Amino acid sequence: MPISLAQVGETRKIVGLHGEDALKQHLLDMGFVAGACVEVVGNSNQGIILSIKGVRLALSRGLAHRINVA
Numbered sequence: 569m570p571i572s573l574a575q576v577g578e579t580r581k582i583v584g585l586h587g588e589d590a591l592k593q594h595l596l597d598m599g600f601v602a603g604a605c606v607e608v609v610g611n612s613n614q615g616i617i618l619s620i621k622g623v624r625l626a627l628s629r630g631l632a633h634r635i636n637v638a
Contacts, residue, residue, distance in 0.1 A: 572632040580637035
C-alpha cells in the first residue's frame with residue numbers, strides 16, 4: 569500500500585519504491601530505504617508530512633504514492 573493512503577499517527581515500514589530510476593534515487597537519498605520506519609505526521613490534499621529517522625519531510629501526494637509500505 570502506498571504511504572499516501574496511511575492515516576495520521578500511523579507508523580509503517582517501507583517495503584519498496586516504484587517509479588523511474590532517478591525518482592527512486594531521489595527518494596533513497598532522502599532516507600526512504602526498504603526496512604526503514606516512517607510515521608505519518610500530517611496529511612492534506614496538497615501533500616503529506618512524514619517523519620523518518622528523526623527528520624520531518626513534506627512530500628507531494630504523487631511522490632508519496634510511490635513509496636510502498638506494509
